[in-house]
Amino acid sequence: MPPNDSEERKLPGSDERPTDVTTETLVADRSLGAVPVGWDADMAVTALYSAHYRSLVRLAVLLVRDVASAEEVVQDAFVAIHGAWRRLRDTDKALAYLRQSVVNRSRSVLRHRAVVERYAPKGLPDAPSAENGAIGELERTAVIEALRGLPTRQREALVLRYYGDLSEAEIANAMGISKGAVKSHTARGMAALRMALEQFS
């Protein structure tokens, strides 16, 4: 498959698809998880990419904390859904499949990173950027730093809840846990985050 070949391919139904708008609110938009029946894997991946890639990368960044790893995670998820496209029973759940794949692969990245950091020499902490002077930016940075310090499951639950705007059932599906566990992780994460921010202030 040549790289430029599929970009010029006109997908059926792509005229009606407002990709420029949806890329900003992808994770919350449930309707874009549906892919027309009959599309082959290449067409589906192209459509899903144009609709969800950016939001999934941003979701992954909040989970794995760096853009390069996040992009790799999302790209792996797209490759996986391409391979599993024929076996996908419900193509309407392509976005759910992608999201679950991103969450699982993010966990793997964090697990691998934890092993690497355990044996690698620790570097200097990130220096605050110049734009951190504002109060809002300070708060935001503090929240993100506190979020990064949470355990993985709690961070996943909070990111999917407050960035993805997902329901408890969707979070449970993406994380592969029960709804009760989602509630528990969310509550614990919020408490830990609140405590970390109080210590920060």
Added chain:
Amino acid sequence: MTFPDDDFEELLRASMRAEADSIVPSPEGLNIIRGRIEKRGLRGTFWWRAGVSVAGAVLVAGTVVMLVPDLRTQVSQSTGISVAGADGSELPDTSSTGRPPAGTVPTPVISPSGTPHSQVTPTPSHKPTTSMRPSPPKATVCATHPPGKIPPSPSCPPEKETPSPPVPTPTPTPTPTPSVTPTPTPTPTPTETATLDAGDEVAVAS
């Protein structure tokens, strides 16, 4: 910093949104994905092709070995696998379970004079009685003779004679009939007749 729940949730949501919006993914993402998909497809095709090639080679080699007799012999000798009967060994005896082929056993024609003769292959009129148990005289071939006509063969006793003891007597005595030139090559087969009862003897003889 102490926040009410709603404010804290709103702060969390806004912070995540701002952090996420500051990230701009690489525009080459789709090309990278396609490249990975292509690599993956090639990798899968490679193993599939390798498997098919190996299977084809094995098939061709097997066909050549089976078609060339010398090779087949070499392979059979080297592997110890031999075709049944190819190395001189006899086939397993299936006489007790199989039927005799039709037409191999001549049908004896019993004349009223009590001298059985055959047109095709003159065989001894009586088989050696090697049965281990006494067989009743009715069931033998000699029993079909009309009463009063005693066959000249000593192995066919008269009807009133007591059954022979279970001593094998492998001494066939072909019946000397003047009209037939019997070949004195009786082949006593004790294994066949040893397990046959009287009714089977008649069937074999016929």
